[in-house]
Amino acid sequence: MKEVKTPSKLEKILNAGHLAVTSECGPPRGSDPNVIINKAKMVKDHVDAINITDNQTSVTRLCSIASCIHLKLMGLEPVLQMVTRDRNRIAIQSDILGAASFDINNILCISGDHQKFGDNPKGQNVFDLDSMQLIQTVRYMRDEGKFLGGDDIDRPPRMFVGAAANPFADPFEIRVPRLAKKIAAGAEFIQTQCIYNVEKFKLWMKLARDRGLHKKVYILAGVTPLKSAGMAKYMRNRVPGMDVPEQVVKRMSGVPKDKQPEEGLEICIETIQQLKEEEGVAGFHIMAIEWEEKVPEIVEKSGLYPRPRIN
Amino acid sequence: MIVAKQKPLEEIIEELQDYTKILVAGCNECVTVCEAGGKKETAILASSLRMYFLNQGKDVKIDEVTLERQCDHEYLEEIRKVIGSYEAILSLACGVGVQFMAEKYFSVPVFPGVDTCFMGVTEERGVWSERCQGCGQCILARTAGICPVSRCAKRLLNGPCGGSTKGKCEIDKELDCAWQIIIDRLKELGKLEQYEQLSPIKDWSTERAGGPRKITREDIRQ
Incomplete structure (x- = not known):
């Protein structure tokens, strides 16, 4: 068992050797807090922590920090997703402190989709830092108790620092070196891109294990249940860096439309069950996009329920 | 080189509506190589403008000149003796040249004829792509x-x-x-x-973030 460095419940669960379960909720395109509160209610008893996405696919939404605060007010454990697309290093450090002032204890550091995909394709992007440098920044603020500028922070943030990894993007040969680089930057947990190509994911895990990386970082395998054959095809053809093998598309297309959601859930549960035994997989990140109500079923049928109680 | 592309003719005409004596000034450097504002493009654009104004029944004098460079004093000075006979200048140089022209001939309206895009290479004739953001x-x-x-x-x-x-x-x-x-x-x-x-x-302070940049070399300064 490693030493626990933060008050994060997610860190404690992983550190205790449990398979962790996280999920994500996308904030609304408006200011109604009930959207995020209701999504959180659907998943709260079946997951250890809930990621709040940060203007995902560059579409403007209620901000991640405010959404995380709503979760904190419900007594839940948020994972603050933060992209470097929209903030310079002043805003990044300021937002980290803002989140820390509400004792938000987990952060996922990502660069973010290019704004071209969103509702403001004509806007500027920032990218003052990239995702690795954001990881370094949070670790520096936490571990050294200092701002990037060198001044001391009064009550430094105490965040468990995560990063994303996409085992399926190109070029494949640097996908494990890239994981190693994120670990070197200071990542303590990883949430992966959605896994449909289980064999390729296992190969990535094997290469990671060959370098002992699974002992340096907690890897949470990402899954997203498919709602329809159309969604499978869309993800295969349109979502950059997504690997949906032909056999998955065929399996979804092979059942009548009204049975496809069920089939998608079945595939998702099978994926989790296959990967539960994979050495180095420390848990699962279930991204049920606008389908949060199915998370309890996925968690229960995957044998990941009840969740451990840790204070 | 600095890569630019010519503005749509309609936009250029819109800029020049109020003038009757116009000098179209090309540049022999980067914009010549990327075929946006060299001697040839200057001649073609000047002809198009003459044709347009003629069709509109407007008596507009359009002259053309192509300078060696518009980013150096000595070449820009070449038009000092004639500048007084024009109401406006349409510069086909990059944004650098347009501004240097505007700074030098402070009382003359200067308009851009190209959109300055990036620093890049000629991949093949007709294809340019970015390589540096300075x-x-x-x-x-x-x-x-x-x-x-x-x-x-x-x-x-x-x-x-x-x-x-x-x-x-x-x-x-x-x-x-x-x-x-x-x-x-x-x-x-x-x-x-x-x-x-x-x-x-x-450290982005050496980039745009640090404000307008300037290099001064005392060893060669005169």
């Missing part, structure tokens, strides 16, 4: 000679992102992923292990 602190030594600042859509110093697919960028299937090229080059050079060196947080 960040003021070159990092090519550690990126195998390929620049992620100008060629990665997210300017990632530790790329590639998860959107790199089959060597192409997530924002455009026609656009090469800069990090794929960096990795291919590192492999070619037998230095793939360099990939794992973390690129530190960049």
Whole structure:
């Protein structure tokens, strides 16, 4: 068992050797807090922590920090997703402190989709830092108790620092070196891109294990249940860096439309069950996009329920 | 070179509506190479303008000149003796030339005839692409000679992102992923292990972020 460095419940669960379960909720395109509160209610008893996405696919939404605060007010454990697309290093450090002032204890550091995909394709992007440098920044603020500028922070943030990894993007040969680089930057947990190509994911895990990386970082395998054959095809053809093998598309297309959601859930549960035994997989990140109500079923049928109680 | 493309004729006409004596000024440097504002383009544009105003029944005098450069005093000075006979100048130089012209001939309206786009190369005739954003602190030594600042859509110093697919960028299937090229080059050079060196947080103060830039060299200053 490693030493626990933060008050994060997610860190404690992983550190205790449990398979962790996280999920994500996308904030609304408006200011109604009930959207995020209701999504959180659907998943709260079946997951250890809930990621709040940060203007995902560059579409403007209620901000991640405010959404995380709503979760904190419900007594839940948020994972603050933060992209470097929209903030310079002043805003990044300021937002980290803002989140820390509400004792938000987990952060996922990502660069973010290019704004071209969103509702403001004509806007500027920032990218003052990239995702690795954001990881370094949070670790520096936490571990050294200092701002990037060198001044001391009064009550430094105490965040468990995560990063994303996409085992399926190109070029494949640097996908494990890239994981190693994120670990070197200071990542303590990883949430992966959605896994449909289980064999390729296992190969990535094997290469990671060959370098002992699974002992340096907690890897949470990402899954997203498919709602329809159309969604499978869309993800295969349109979502950059997504690997949906032909056999998955065929399996979804092979059942009548009204049975496809069920089939998608079945595939998702099978994926989790296959990967539960994979050495180095420390848990699962279930991204049920606008389908949060199915998370309890996925968690229960995957044998990941009840969740451990840790204070 | 600086790569530019000519503005649509309608936009240029709109700019020049109020004038009857116009000098169209081309430039013999970058905009000649990228075929946006050299001697040939100046002649064609001047003819198009003459034709347009003639068709409108307007008596507009359009003259043309192509200077060696519009970013140096000595060449810009060449038109000082004639500048008084024009109400406006349409400069086909890059934004640098247009401004230097405006600064030098302070009382004369100067309009841009091209959109200045980037610093780049001629991939083949008719195809130009970006290579440098003048960040003021070159990092090519550690990126195998390929620049992620100008060629990665997210300017990632530790790329590639998860959107790199089959060597192409997530924002455009026609656009090469800069990090794929960096990795291919590192492999070619037998230095793939360099990939794992973390690129530190960049000092952007030498870039646009630090305000307008200036270099003064006392050793050669006269």
